[in-house]
Amino acid sequence: MSKITGLTVRTVRVAMTHPHRTAGGIVAESPLVLIDLQTDSGVVGHSMVFTYTPAALRATGELIRNMADLIRDDALAPFEIEAKLSKRFRLLGTQGLVGIAIAAIDMAVWDAFSRQMNKSLVRLLGGVEKPIPAYAGVGFDGAEGSARAASGWVERGFKGVKAKIGYPTVQEDVAVVRAMRKAVGDDVTLMVDYNQSLTPVDAIERLRVLDDEGLAWVEEPTLAHDYEGSAAVARAARTLVQSGENWWGVLDLRHALDAEASDLIMPDVMKIGGVTAWLRAAALAESKGVRMSSHIFPEISAQLLCVTPTAHWLEYIDWWNPVLKNPLRIAQGMTDVTNVIGTGVEWDEAAVARFEV
Numbered sequence: 001m002s003k004i005t006g007l008t009v010r011t012v013r014v015a016m017t018h019p020h021r022t023a024g025g026i027v028a029e030s031p032l033v034l035i036d037l038q039t040d041s042g043v044v045g046h047s048m049v050f051t052y053t054p055a056a057l058r059a060t061g062e063l064i065r066n067m068a069d070l071i072r073d074d075a076l077a078p079f080e081i082e083a084k085l086s087k088r089f090r091l092l093g094t095q096g097l098v099g100i101a102i103a104a105i106d107m108a109v110w111d112a113f114s115r116q117m118n119k120s121l122v123r124l125l126g127g128v129e130k131p132i133p134a135y136a137g138v139g140f141d142g143a144e145g146s147a148r149a150a151s152g153w154v155e156r157g158f159k160g161v162k163a164k165i166g167y168p169t170v171q172e173d174v175a176v177v178r179a180m181r182k183a184v185g186d187d188v189t190l191m192v193d194y195n196q197s198l199t200p201v202d203a204i205e206r207l208r209v210l211d212d213e214g215l216a217w218v219e220e221p222t223l224a225h226d227y228e229g230s231a232a233v234a235r236a237a238r239t240l241v242q243s244g245e246n247w248w249g250v251l252d253l254r255h256a257l258d259a260e261a262s263d264l265i266m267p268d269v270m271k272i273g274g275v276t277a278w279l280r281a282a283a284l285a286e287s288k289g290v291r292m293s294s295h296i297f298p299e300i301s302a303q304l305l306c307v308t309p310t311a312h313w314l315e316y317i318d319w320w321n322p323v324l325k326n327p328l329r330i331a332q333g334m335t336d337v338t339n340v341i342g343t344g345v346e347w348d349e350a351a352v353a354r355f356e357v
């Protein structure tokens with residue numbers, strides 16, 4: 001079995017082709033840490049993590065760089081590395097930037113392991129490539145802007161579109177949903193995302209109005225870690241509550257499931273802890289019969305959903321395509337992960353050089 005010999009860590013700020021308007025301001029770039037994990041067999045594993053704000057970019061890169069010494073000369077065995085790093089950081093805690101760093105290494109180790117076997121991640125995990133329905137996102141763009149953006153995605157073949165809402169009044173939220181519905185017709189699945197902006201009582205009130213709009217889900221109506229508040233919303237609303245992108249680790253997910261905080265779940269492969277943790281999350285979801293979708297990270301998530309028993313939707317984004325050699329392919333609104341080696345993450349080096357900081 002080959003051994004890990006080192007890590008190369010780079011930080012990039014990737015400009016977005018279409019700046020993304022959110023309730024918290026305009027997002028115009030993606031701060032990413034790119035990891036290359038070297039092995040003594042010559043195989044290199046790749047992974048990337050997203051720090052949301054450039055303020056956390058350098059610190060996250062440095063943290064990952066500092067972890068190289070902890071795994072040097074270790075066997076390319078993802079479960080062993082995950083156990084070692086989780087134990088090593090138990091006193092500090094494995095959420096936040098530490099969690100991101102551990103996930104970065106976990107995903108790079110899985111990538112190197114599958115590349116060494118000359119397989120895709122999904123084949124390495126014993127699965128087969130399956131098309132998963134993908135939806136795309138619309139920003140905080142008002143009724144007209146959201147409808148226009150939704151039509152654009154549907155013209156590209158997507159069968160689901162999710163809009164950010166949480167306007168000053170519920171009437172404005174409804175206007176966005178109706179404008180989108182009118183623009184895309186009845187066959188397209190529509191979801192909405194409040195990005196944790198409401199109190200439980202506000203959410204219950206707004207959902208009384210939104211419940212008749214035929215939405216597939218309402219995402220993060222309230223604080224992601226207020227499991228009881230979210231459970232109250234889920235009980236009161238007919239629309240299914242979706243949540244998960246902000247849960248750190250499998251234990252958060254278990255607490256949320258135990259509290260019945262969400263009807264549907266969508267862990268983020270980075271915040272949940274990488275591939276190793278995703279597999280455990282998928283097992284928990286299956287045990288409860290809860291449908292599981294993904295959050296951003298489309299390349300690796302498209303493969304993981306193929307081995308997720310209750311796989312539901314893939315969240316599609318193209319924000320990081322500029323630095324990727326082979327971004328995820330979508331055909332007729334479905335993912336296509338055929339002919340991929342590893343997790344599918346590989347750099348366009350010329351582009352990386354342009355965006356590196």
Ligand SMILES: [Mg+2]
Binds near residue numbers: 193245
């Ligand atoms: Mg969301």
